[in-house]
Amino acid sequence: xxxxxxxxxxxxxxxxxxxxxxxxxxxxxxxxxxxxxxxxxxxxxxxxxxxxxxxxxxxxxxxxxxxxxxxxxxxxxxxxxxxxxxxxxxxxxxxxxxxxxxxxxxxxxxxxxxxxxxxxxxxxxxxxxxxxxxxxxxxxxxxxxxxxxxxxxxxxxxxxxxxxxxxxxxxxxxxxxx
Numbered sequence: 382x383x384x385x386x387x388x389x390x391x392x393x394x395x396x397x398x399x400x401x402x403x404x405x406x407x408x409x410x411x412x413x414x415x416x417x418x419x420x421x422x423x424x425x426x427x428x429x430x431x432x433x434x435x436x437x438x439x440x441x442x443x444x445x446x447x448x449x450x451x452x453x454x455x456x457x458x459x460x461x462x463x464x465x466x467x468x469x470x471x472x473x474x475x476x477x478x479x480x481x482x483x484x485x486x487x488x489x490x491x492x493x494x495x496x497x498x499x500x501x502x503x504x505x506x507x508x509x510x511x512x513x514x515x516x517x518x519x520x521x522x523x524x525x526x527x528x529x530x531x532x533x534x535x536x537x538x539x540x541x542x543x544x545x546x547x548x549x550x551x552x553x554x555x556x557x558x559x
Contacts, residue, residue, distance in 0.1 A: 411437045528558040
């Protein structure tokens with residue numbers, strides 16, 4: 382396994398600062414960025430120095446990651462604008478199954494020391510699964526509350542004499558929460 386890159390050894394606050402600076406500078410000006418980073422490292426008493434080529438390589442990698450994240454967010458926003466809550470729950474469930482399958486294959490691959498993946502990718506996948514699990518629970522709760530509200534409306538309509546019990550039950554079956 383190759384040694385870790387110097388950038389990967391930076392304390393978290395420096396990596397976050399570097400990511401913000403990369404975005405702010407439009408993923409350009411690597412020479413000035415290297416000077417600024419090394420100045421900050423020196424100010425903190427850290428003897429590590431990072432060259433502009435290392436920052437450039439990291440910057441290109443981070444830029445691609447940031448663009449993919451932005452594209453995914455745009456697609457999710459577009460989907461949510463068009464989809465009903467039921468569709469969203471179905472898609473979330475499918476995404477969870479897909480991520481779980483990827484995680485399982487990754488774990489199986491990792492049983493062979495020759496196939497060890499980049500640990501950052503494993504961390505990102507684990508974070509994605511955790512976020513999806515949390516959002517799935519939230520969406521399930523929202524869907525359950527929405528169905529309960531619809532069921533209450535049907536009960537109120539029966540009590541008010543607007544529809545009979547049989548019609549309310551038929552409506553529940555049609556809506557999928559009988």
